[in-house]
Amino acid sequence: MFQRTPEQTPLFPRFAMNPNLQLFLNREALYHRVPNQIDEYYDEQFIRKSDYYGNGLFSTVFIRSRSRNMVILMVFLFLVFLFIINSYDGSTIVEDKTPLPTMQPETALYEYPSIGVSESVMEQCLGEYLSSVDTGEPYPDDANKVKVHHIRVIGALGDSLTIGALAQNMINQTGRQFSGNSFITGAEHSISSHLTIYNILKYIADRVGYKITGGSQGIGYGRHTGFNVAIEGARSFQLPDQADELIKRMKENKDVDITRDWKLISLWIGTNDPGKLNHGTAAPVNGSYYKSQIEIALQKLKENLPRTIVSIIGMFPAELLQEARSIIETGKRPRQFEDEQALDSLIEEYRKALIEIQNDPIFNTKEFAVVVQPFATKYNTPFKNSSGAYDPIFYATDIFHLSKYGHAVIAKNLWQNLFEPVGKKTENADLGDTRAQIFKLTKENCLIRTIGNS
Incomplete structure (x- = not known):
């Protein structure tokens, strides 16, 4: 009967040398060592970390079903590809080449x-x-x-x-x-x-x-x-x-x-x-x-x-x-x-x-x-x-x-x-008057002034 050697044991971060894990992986061996206190320590560490790394045991069920899962994934991707091809209407997508504004994080809130x-x-x-x-x-x-x-x-x-x-x-x-x-x-x-x-x-x-x-x-x-x-x-x-x-x-x-x-x-x-x-x-x-x-x-x-x-x-x-x-x-x-x-x-x-x-x-x-x-x-x-x-x-x-x-x-x-008549236009504007308002228009002064209407 096949027996795993330590070299064949999957390596889990921090827990590869856990004796209990080795015991499980070598469960078909003729002889088993009796667990001791150090083994319980490794068990506690493994359980404590398992939420971060996921399930710590690569079950034989997972290993044997991996090929089947790969087949299912390939079929799914192929169907997605067919969907995209059939949805394409022949239009051309034009990429916007305009550079996007970038800024340093520390100055991102400073707007002019x-x-x-x-x-x-x-x-x-x-x-x-x-x-x-x-x-x-x-x-x-x-x-x-x-x-x-x-x-x-x-x-x-x-x-x-x-x-x-x-x-x-x-x-x-x-x-x-x-x-x-x-x-x-x-x-x-x-x-x-x-x-x-x-x-x-x-x-x-x-x-x-x-x-x-x-x-x-x-x-x-x-x-x-x-x-x-x-x-x-x-x-x-x-x-x-x-x-x-x-x-x-x-x-x-x-x-x-x-x-x-x-x-x-x-x-x-x-x-x-x-x-x-x-x-x-x-x-x-x-x-x-x-x-x-x-x-x-x-x-x-x-x-x-x-x-x-x-x-x-x-x-x-x-x-x-x-x-x-x-x-x-x-x-x-x-x-x-x-x-x-x-x-x-x-x-x-x-x-x-x-x-x-x-x-x-x-x-x-x-x-x-x-x-x-x-x-x-x-x-x-x-x-x-x-x-x-x-x-x-x-x-x-x-x-x-x-x-x-x-x-x-x-x-x-x-x-x-x-809107100022030609010949009477402002030439030295008060640029410093930056009040948030604009020149007021009425029915009488809304013509854009030219030589012909001034």
Whole structure:
């Protein structure tokens, strides 16, 4: 008769040498040792640990039935495979390549602040206007008659300031471009958490009964940025390519009626064009070339996207963005006086070029209009809060790009500029007025202002 040897005894953690266990496994032996006190100790230890390791005895029933169980398992897996194959409908699963935000556990609760507008305040600011909306009114065919609730599509061209570079939600959140927080197309949060132009338009759309298309979400570049095709580090010569990309995205989107829907497109470019006069190494782009590249991009939009209003943000003074860190930390601008004069002069060239484009009849028709929004063109200091003190809350970690909070500030002031007549628009906005409210609309002031209706 077969007898197990100690080498054949299954090894259980901590209990392989338990005499009682050996006695059981060698139960067919001719001779058995009489248990003693040490054996009782091993029994107690084995029973005490059995809840953690499971049943300590590999019974012969289990060993003999293992093959049968494996057969049953294989049959089960085969049936599951057949079920999956029969359920497959031929559709393609597209993997979302957007990097997920990550953060260190110790900083996971530290969220960057923003400006959100509550439901009650939105009602105070827009309630009168919304109650005047006639959903049965004819849809306008003239850019000079477009009210804000006629906008169906939103988009953007530009550089890092438009794509939301470094506008994180959380401290230590990885990534560079946070388009979901962009002042213009940001759709990552509700209006009560983060103020953006898209969120205001969505609030209106939800109450009037239509859909707004083009909002941005996620981190990095890709289709999740919606109709925000801005690129970090972009200069004016890259705008024509951005225009092509925007046209492509809009034409491919089934929610956009290219010929009927009114579109609001933001254009903000020029921060990188001064090159080595600013923070770059390239030769500065002169005002004439800067203007020509914007005109090429606008012409592309005009030819391919009828019923479009382009809102161009006027160039900010260097002190507000590029030089903010130096001024806050040292109290002075970072360059020699002659270089500062050259930079200021070039920025003024850019501003004049934008006004010339706005006033060009080519870009002011019933189907296409261009308007400059100059709300901070004369704000020639770093951001100051309501107390009049420099406040880095407006800036990202580099004290140059906009923080999530800064994007909300820009959205608030851009919103007001949209409804101010051309020639009477705010140029030195009180950016430090960060009260959680927006410019109030009524039946009389809800037109998006253009050259033709100002």
